[in-house]
Amino acid sequence: MKPFTYQRAGELRDALAGAAGTPNAKFISGGTNLLDLMKLEIERPAHLIDINHLPFNAIEETAEGGLRIGAQVRNSTLAADPRIRSNYPVLAQALLAGASAQIRNKASTGGNLLQRTRCYYFYDRNMPCNKRKPGSGCAALHGFNRMHAVLGSSDACIAVHPSDMAVAMTVLDASVETMDTEGVTRQIPIGDLHRLPGTTPDIETQLKLGEMITAVILPPVQPGRQLYRKVRDRASYAFALVSVAAIVHVAGDTIAGARFALGGVAAKPWRVPEAEAILLGEKVSTEMFERAADIALANAIGRGGNDFKIPLAKRTIQQALAAASQRG
Ligand SMILES: Cc1cc2nc3c(=O)[nH]c(=O)nc-3n(C[C@H](O)[C@H](O)[C@H](O)COP(=O)(O)OP(=O)(O)OC[C@H]3O[C@@H](n4cnc5c(N)ncnc54)[C@H](O)[C@@H]3O)c2cc1C
Numbered sequence: 001m002k003p004f005t006y007q008r009a010g011e012l013r014d015a016l017a018g019a020a021g022t023p024n025a026k027f028i029s030g031g032t033n034l035l036d037l038m039k040l041e042i043e044r045p046a047h048l049i050d051i052n053h054l055p056f057n058a059i060e061e062t063a064e065g066g067l068r069i070g071a072q073v074r075n076s077t078l079a080a081d082p083r084i085r086s087n088y089p090v091l092a093q094a095l096l097a098g099a100s101a102q103i104r105n106k107a108s109t110g111g112n113l114l115q116r117t118r119c120y121y122f123y124d125r126n127m128p129c130n131k132r133k134p135g136s137g138c139a140a141l142h143g144f145n146r147m148h149a150v151l152g153s154s155d156a157c158i159a160v161h162p163s164d165m166a167v168a169m170t171v172l173d174a175s176v177e178t179m180d181t182e183g184v185t186r187q188i189p190i191g192d193l194h195r196l197p198g199t200t201p202d203i204e205t206q207l208k209l210g211e212m213i214t215a216v217i218l219p220p221v222q223p224g225r226q227l228y229r230k231v232r233d234r235a236s237y238a239f240a241l242v243s244v245a246a247i248v249h250v251a252g253d254t255i256a257g258a259r260f261a262l263g264g265v266a267a268k269p270w271r272v273p274e275a276e277a278i279l280l281g282e283k284v285s286t287e288m289f290e291r292a293a294d295i296a297l298a299n300a301i302g303r304g305g306n307d308f309k310i311p312l313a314k315r316t317i318q319q320a321l322a323a324a325s326q327r328g
Pocket residue numbers: 026027028029030031032033034035051071097098099100103106107108109110111112113114115116162163164165211212213214237238239240
């Protein structure tokens with residue numbers, strides 16, 4: 001591990017001043033991703049700002065009827081919150097499908113959204129990787145790419161974003177609240193937070209240098225049945241091959257609302273509004289769910305080892321939509 005200076009921030013302004021005053025500074029929260037990357041010398045911050053003592057660990061009701069989740073709220077606390085369990089069960093299920101109980105106890109809301117890809121070539125400094133070392137190439141393109149992206153990728157990078165929580169927050173239309181080093185706040189719709197790789201896969205989010213996530217805002221709960229389906233190699237403690245967060249509202253026998261987001265298929269949680277729109281006003285049927293899944297994956301490109309993800313994603317969407325459209 002490279003030497004670094006360490007600052008324990010008790011107040012937001014101290015943390016932001018630390019980020020403004022030191023080039024190559026990093027915030028550390030649970031450390032469950034950052035510390036591993038530092039040990040491998042893939043992340044080499046000169047200055048580490050510990051944000052665990054900032055007052056961002058509350059889940060509060062908003063004036064609009066939603067919830068404001070502080071960036072320091074732990075994944076296990078969020079999953080156990082009665083308001084999340086009853087009104088946003090897709091989020092509770094996604095959180096509980098991620099990592100292990102011990103990791104969820106450390107992992108924070110902000111850190112989970114900003115965790116880095118699990119592409120094995122990214123973690124292996126002997127291999128070319130445009131995300132780790134721009135311009136060096138992408139070992140996954142023609143390598144072992146079973147876990148990699150089928151949507152939104154480029155010839156520079158085919159990595160996926162690993163967060164389950166982000167997929168559920170995307171279907172819920174959450175937004176991320178931030179503050180930059182000048183003290184300016186903004187709200188970013190979660191669908192805009194992560195960037196597609198293009199020619200600059202090393203730039204992963206819309207955040208500016210030193211900009212901190214302070215909270216995630218959930219809008220008021222929408223009608224419909226919510227669920228999260230995660231397909232993975234083992235029953236637990238494994239990242240998604242494909243996941244689907246779905247919300248379906250059935251009135252009588254007609255679909256009055258349908259939305260779904262995919263995980264494990266792209267560098268960001270993936271939503272296809274046209275695929276959701278064709279379901280509106282239709283009767284619940286296997287054929288309609290098949291059509292929606294086909295539209296969602298219409299632009300998918302396999303790279304060999306991950307070809308199987310395309311039919312797998314279609315089947316998982318169909319299964320999730322069918323299950324979410326059942327009553328009771
Ligand atoms: C073995 C293992 C299995 C896992 N399985 C899963 C899984 O199945 N699904 C899943 O979703 N995740 C999984 N994870 C990932 C885990 O959920 C993340 O490591 C964790 O959520 C990151 O949160 P953290 O607080 O520890 O972040 P840290 O490691 O502290 O930080 C991660 C990044 O976020 C930045 N950061 C942290 N907080 C903020 C903030 N408030 N503002 C700005 N930047 C910030 C840091 O600078 C760093 O770049 C797994 C991890 C491990 C080790």
